[in-house]
Amino acid sequence: MTEVVQAPDRADxxxxxxxxxxxxxxxxxxxxxxxxxxxxxxxxxxxxxVDFASAEEVGRAVAxxxxxxPAWRATSLSQRQDILFRIREFVHDRREEIxxxxxxxxxxxxxxxxxxxxxxLEVVEHVCGIPTLLRGSFSxxxxxxxxxxxxxxxxxxxxxxxxxxxxxxxxxxxWAPALACGNTFVLKPSEKDPSASIYTAELLKEAGVPDxxxxxxxxxxxAVDALLEHPxxxxxxxxxxxxxxxxxxxxxxxxGKRCQxxxxxxxxxxxxxxxxxxxxxxxxxxxxxxxxxxxxxxVSMVVAVxxxxxxxxxxxxxxxxxxKVGDGMDTSSEMGPLITREHREKVASYVEKAPxxxxxxxxxxxxxxxxxxxxxxxxxxxxxAPEMDNYRDEIFGPVLGVTRVSTxxxxxxxVNENPYGNGTAIFTRDGGVARQxxxxxxxxxxxxxxxxxxxxxxxxxxxxKNSLFGDRHIYGPEGIDFYTRSKVVTSRWPDPATSKVxxxxxxxx
Ligand code: NAD
Numbered sequence: 426m427t428e429v430v431q432a433p434d435r436a437d438x439x440x441x442x443x444x445x446x447x448x449x450x451x452x453x454x455x456x457x458x459x460x461x462x463x464x465x466x467x468x469x470x471x472x473x474x475v476d477f478a479s480a481e482e483v484g485r486a487v488a489x490x491x492x493x494x495p496a497w498r499a500t501s502l503s504q505r506q507d508i509l510f511r512i513r514e515f516v517h518d519r520r521e522e523i524x525x526x527x528x529x530x531x532x533x534x535x536x537x538x539x540x541x542x543x544x545x546l547e548v549v550e551h552v553c554g555i556p557t558l559l560r561g562s563f564s565x566x567x568x569x570x571x572x573x574x575x576x577x578x579x580x581x582x583x584x585x586x587x588x589x590x591x592x593x594x595x596x597x598x599x600w601a602p603a604l605a606c607g608n609t610f611v612l613k614p615s616e617k618d619p620s621a622s623i624y625t626a627e628l629l630k631e632a633g634v635p636d637x638x639x640x641x642x643x644x645x646x647x648a649v650d651a652l653l654e655h656p657x658x659x660x661x662x663x664x665x666x667x668x669x670x671x672x673x674x675x676x677x678x679x680x681g682k683r684c685q686x687x688x689x690x691x692x693x694x695x696x697x698x699x700x701x702x703x704x705x706x707x708x709x710x711x712x713x714x715x716x717x718x719x720x721x722x723x724v725s726m727v728v729a730v731x732x733x734x735x736x737x738x739x740x741x742x743x744x745x746x747x748x749k750v751g752d753g754m755d756t757s758s759e760m761g762p763l764i765t766r767e768h769r770e771k772v773a774s775y776v777e778k779a780p781x782x783x784x785x786x787x788x789x790x791x792x793x794x795x796x797x798x799x800x801x802x803x804x805x806x807x808x809x810a811p812e813m814d815n816y817r818d819e820i821f822g823p824v825l826g827v828t829r830v831s832t833x834x835x836x837x838x839x840v841n842e843n844p845y846g847n848g849t850a851i852f853t854r855d856g857g858v859a860r861q862x863x864x865x866x867x868x869x870x871x872x873x874x875x876x877x878x879x880x881x882x883x884x885x886x887x888x889x890k891n892s893l894f895g896d897r898h899i900y901g902p903e904g905i906d907f908y909t910r911s912k913v914v915t916s917r918w919p920d921p922a923t924s925k926v927x928x929x930x931x932x933x934x
Contacts, residue, residue, distance in 0.1 A: 441471065441472065441473060441474055442472065442473045442474075443473065443474055443475075443476070444463065444473050444474070444475040444619050444620060444623060444643065445476050445623075445643075446476060446478060446482065446486065446640075446641060446642050446643060447623055447626040447627075447639075447640055447641040448482075448485055448486045448489050448641075448642070449485075449489040449636050449637045449640070450635075450636025450637060451636075452623070453482075453485075455476025455478060455482065456482065457476070457477055457478060457479035457482060457647075459476075459477040459479070459644075459647070460477055461475050461477060461616050462475075463475050463530055463616075463617065463618065463619065463620070464530070464617075464765065464799075465529055465532075465798075466530075466531070466761070466762040466763060466765065466798060466799045467528075467532055467751075467752040467753060467761060467762050467798045467799075467800075468752075468797065468798055469762075469766070469798040469799060472529065472530070473530075475616055475619045475643045476643055476644075477616065477643060477644035477645055477647065477648065478613075478642040478643060478647070478648040478651070479647060479648075479651075480647060480648075480650070480651035482648075483611070483613075483642050483648050483652055483655065484651065484655065486611045486640040486641075486642045487611055487652075487655050487657050487658060488657075489636075489640055490582040490609035490638070490640055490657075491581070491582055491609070491657050492637055493609045493635055493636065493637030493638045494579075494581055494582060494608070494609045496635065497604075497607060497608075497609055497638050498578070498579050498607040498608075500607070502555060502556040502559065503556065505555060505604075505605060505607070506555055506556060507633070508632055508633045508634060509549065509552060509553045509555065509601075509604075509605055510553055511633055512549055512601075512628070512629060512632045512634070513546065513550055513553055514632075515628045515631060515632050516542065516546050516549060516597075516625075516628065517546060519624075520539060520542045520546070521539070522624065523538075523542050523593050523621055523624060523625070524538035524539045524541070524542050524593075525538075525754075526592070526593075526618075526620040526621040526624060527541060527592055527593060527618070527621060528753035528754055528761070529620075529754075530592065530619075530620055530621075531589065531590070531592055531617075531618045531719075531761075531764060532717070532753055532761040532762040532763065532764060532799070533716045533719075533761050534753040534758045534759060534760065535753055535754055535756070536756075537715065537716055537753075537761075538753070541591055541593055541594045542594070544594050544879065545593050545594035545595075545596075545597030545598065545601075546597070547881065547882040548597055548598050548601050548602070548882045548900045548904075549597060551601075551882035551883055551900070551901070552601045552602050552605035555605040555606070558605075558902075558905050559606065561575045561576040561577060561911075562574060567915070567933065568932070568933045568934065570917045570918075570919060571915060571916065571917045571933075572915075572916050572917070573913065573914070573915050573916075574913070574914050574916070575911050575912065575913045575914070576912050576914065577606070577905070577909035577910070577911050577912075578607070578909060578910060578911075578912055579607035579608040579909055580660050580683065580908060580909065580910060581608060581657070581659040581660075582609050582611065582657055582658050582659055583599075583603045583608045583609070583610050583611075583658070583659060583660040583661075583662065583908060584610070584611045584613065584652045584658050584660070585599035585600060585603070585610065585611075585612045585661075585662045585663075586613045586649055586652065586661065586662070586663045586664075586673065587599070587612070587613070587663075587664055587665070588615055588664050588665040588666075589615035589617040589618050589719075589764055590716070590719045590720060590721070590764075590821075591664075591720075592614060592615060592618040592619070592620075592621045592622065593621045593622075595664050596612055596614060596621075596622055596625065597625075598664075598886070598900045598904070599612070599662045599899070600612060600639060601900075602904040602905055602907075602908050603660075603908045604634065604638060604639065606905060606908040607909075608659075608660075608908055609637065609639070609640075610638065610639050611640045611658070612639070612640070612641045612642075613641075613642050613643070613644065613648050613649060613652060614641065614643065616644060616645055618764075619643050622641045623641060626639055626640075626641050649673070650676075653676045653677050653680065654676075654680060656680075659682060659683065660682055660683040660684070660907070660908065661677040661682055661683070661684045661686070662684075662685050662686075662899065662907070663677075663684070663686040663687065664686075664687040664721075664899070665686075665687075665688070666688060666689045667688035667819075667892070669688075670686035670687060670688035670689075670893075670894050671686070671688070671891075671894055673686045674686040674894035675894075683907065684894070684895050685887075685893070685894075685895040685896075685897050685898070685899060686893070686894040686895055687721075687887060687888065687892065687893050687899060688845075688888070688891055688892050688893065688894065689721065689819040689821075689845060689847075689891070689892065690722065690723075690725075690819060690845050690847035690892050691725055691816075691819055691843055691844075691845045691847075692712075692722060692723060692724050692725055692726070692847055692848045692849055692850075692868075693724075693726045693727075693728050693836075693839060693840045693843070693850075694708070694709060694712065694724040694726070694727050694728065694849070694850045694851075694852065694876055695730065695833075695836045695837070695840070695850070695851045695852065695862070696727060696728070696729050696730065696733050696737055696851075696852045696853075697730050697733065697833060697851070697852065697855065698730060698731040698732055698733045699853055699854045699855055700733065700852040700853050700854065701852070702733070702737055702740050703740060704852070704874070705733075705740075705852040706737060706741045706743075706744060708724075708850075708852065708874075708875075708876040709724060709727050709737075709741055709876065710741055710744045710745065710748065710803075710825075711876065711877075712724035712850075712876035712877050713727075713803070713823065713824075713825035714745075714760050714803040714823045714825070715760070715877075716760075716761075717760055717761055717762065717763055717801070718772075718822045718823040718824065718825075719764065719822065720877070721847055721848075721892075722847065722848045722870070722877045722878070722879055723877070724825070724850065724876050725819070725820060725824070725825065726809070726816065726825075726826050726827075726828060726839075727741075727825065727826070727827045727828070728827075728828055728830055728836040728839055729827055729828070729829050729830070730830055730831070730832065730833055730835075730836050731831060731832070734807075734827065734829045737827075738787060738805070738827055741825070741827075742787055742788060742805060745802075745803050745805060748760055748803055750794060750795070750803075751795065751800075752798070760803070760823065761800075762795075762801075763799045763800070763801055763822055764799065765799060766799050768799070768821070768822070769799040769800070769822075771822075772801055772821070772822030772823070772824060773790075773791050773801055775814065775815045775818070775820050775822075775824055776789055776790060776804045776806070776824060777791075778814060778815070779806050779809075779813075782814065783808065783810065783813065784806045784807065784808050784810075784813060784815060784826070785806065785808045786804065786805075786806060787805040787806065787807050788802075788803060788804055788805040789804055790802035790803050790824070791804075802823065803823045803824075803825070804823060804824045804825070805827070806824065806825070806826045806827065807827050807829075808827075808828075808829065809826035809827060810828060811828075811839065811842075811843075816828070819845070833858060837862065837866060840866055840867065841865075841866065841867045843890075844891045845888065845890055845891050845892050846867050846868040846869060846888050846889030846890035846891070846893075847869060847888035847892035847893075848868060848869070848870040848871070848872065848877065848878055848879075849866055849868040849870075849871055849872070850871070850872035850873070850874075850875060850876050850877075850878065851866075851871075851873055851874075852874055853874070859874075867889055867890065868888060868892075869887050869888035869889045869892065869893065869898065870886070870887075870888065880901065882900060882901060883901055883902075884901045884902075885897075885898035885899060885901035885902060885903035885904060886898055886899050886901070887899055887903070
C-alpha cells in the first residue's frame with residue numbers, strides 16, 4: 426500500500442476569496458453574475474469563487490490591449506529588454522509565492538510547483554534576448570543600387586487560453602514571447618486554478634509593463650468563444666485537451682486568426698531488453714506518477730519488449746509503495762491529489778473497469794488514498810492492449826499501463842499508430858536502435874533514456890498528430906515566429922537624375 430501523509434491543519438485558509446479579472450492594469454470585479462468554484466484539492470474544500478467573464482467583459486479586455494498596443498510596439502527593444510530582465514528578477518524572487526498558489530489550487534507538491542515556475546522562468550530568460558531573437562537580415566546591392574532586408578513585427582492583440590495542469594508555466598510560455606515581440610496580451614487561464622495569473626499580472630505591472638499590455642479574463646466557454654470571435658484578436662495560443670484544441674483551432678482560423686492549439690497526449694515509453702531495469706523503473710514511476718499523472722508529458726504507457734516485462738513490472742511495483750501521497754505543502758509528500766472530485770472519480774473508473782477489459786490490476790491506487798481531498802494513489806495495470814479504454818483514452822491521472830510486445834518493430838508501430846504524438850521515450854543501451862527510433866518515431870518530442878523530454882527554452886515545445894493543431898510549436902524560435910510576421914523591404918536611394926518611367930516587371934540584374 427502506498428504511504429499516506431496526513432494533511433496538515435490549514436483551516437485558516439478556508440475563508441472564501443473572490444478572484445476577479447485584470448483589465449487595463451487593475452482588478453476589475455466581474456459583472457456577468459456567473460462564477461465558478463476553486464478548490465484546495467488536498468483538503469477537498471472550496472477556497473475561492475472566480476468570476477466568469479461575459480463576451481462584453483472580454484471585449485473590454487481586448488479594447489484595453491488594443492489601446493496599449495501602439496505605444497508598446499513602439500517601445501524600443503532595449504527598453505522592453507529592461508522590463509523583461511525586471512520580470513525575470515521578480516518571478517525568480519517571488520517563485521515561492523507563485524508556487525504556493527499552484528499547490529493550493531492545483532494540488533501538486535510544493536517542490537514540483539517550484540519546478541513548474543522554473544521551467545516557465547526559463548522561457549522569460551530566453552526572451553530577455555529579444556533584440557537578438559528579432560534580428561532581421563539584410564542583402565546589400567541585391568540589384569544595382571537596391572538593398573533588400575527583412576524585419577519581424579508584432580501581430581497586435583494576442584490571446585492565450587491555458588489548462589489547469591500548469592497554471593503558471595504554460596501562461597509564461599505564451600505571454601513572455603508575445604510581450605517580448607511587442608504584442609499586447611489577454612490571458613484566459615483555467616477557471617480551476619486562476620490565482621497565479623492575477624498574481625502574475627500584479628508582478629508584471631510592478632516590473633514596469635504598462636497598463637493594458639497584459640490582461641486577464643477568467644471564465645469558461647463563453648470567454649473563450651468571445652476571444653475566438655473578437656475581430657481585434659490577431660492570434661490565439663491554446664493549450665488543453667484535444668477536442669477543445671481542435672475546436673479552438675478550427676474556429677480561430679476560420680475567422681482569419683493565427684492559431685497554435687496544443688492538445689492531449691498518450692506518451693509511450695519503450696523499454697528494450699538491454700535497458701538498465703532499475704533506471705527504467707525509476708523513470709517510469711517518476712514520469713507516470715509525478716504531479717499525479719496530470720502532465721501532458723506524463724508517461725502513461727510502458728511498452729515492454731521481449732523478456733523485459735516481468736522484471737520491469739516487478740521493479741515498478743516494488744517502488745510504488747514508497748511514493749508518498751499527501752498534501753502538497755507537506756515537504757515529505759511526493760504526489761498530491763487530483764484537481765477535482767469528478768476527475769478523481771473518472772480516473773478511478775479506469776482502474777475499476779480494467780479487469781473487465783482484460784487488463785491485470787497489479788497495484789490499485791484506490792486502496793489507502795486519503796479520503797478528505799481528491800486523492801488517488803498510483804495504479805499499475807499489466808496486459809493492457811490498444812483496444813481497451815484505458816489505453817485509448819488520455820486518463821490524465823496516476824495510472825500507468827504496461828503493454829507487452831515481442832519486438833522493437835511492434836513497439837514503434839504502437840507509438841506511430843497512436844492518434845496522439847506529443848512525447849515518447851526509449852530506454853536502451855543500444856545507440857544504433859536509439860538512433861533508428863529518433864529517425865522513425867512519429868512524435869514531436871523524443872527522449873533517449875529520458876522519460877519527460879520537455880525541450881529547453883531555446884528549442885520549441887510541441888507534439889504531432891492530435892497533440893498539436895497548427896504549424897508552429899510553442900516558445901523558443903517557433904514561439905518568436907508565431908508572435909511576429911515578417912516584412913521584406915526593397916529600398917534604393919537613387920540620384921533623382923536617373924529616375925525614369927519603366928512599365929516592365931522589376932528586374933534584379
Ligand atoms: P481543457 O481542454 O478542459 O481546458 C483548457 C482550456 O480550455 C481552459 O482554459 C478551459 O476553460 C477552456 N475550455 C474548456 N472547455 C471548453 C469549451 N467547451 N470551449 C471552449 N473552451 C473550453 O483542458 P484541461 O483539463 O484544463 O487540461 C488538461 C488537458 O490539457 C490534457 O488533455 C492535457 O494533455 C492537455 N495539456 C496539453 C499540453 C501540451 O503541451 N500539449 C500541456 C498541458 C496540458
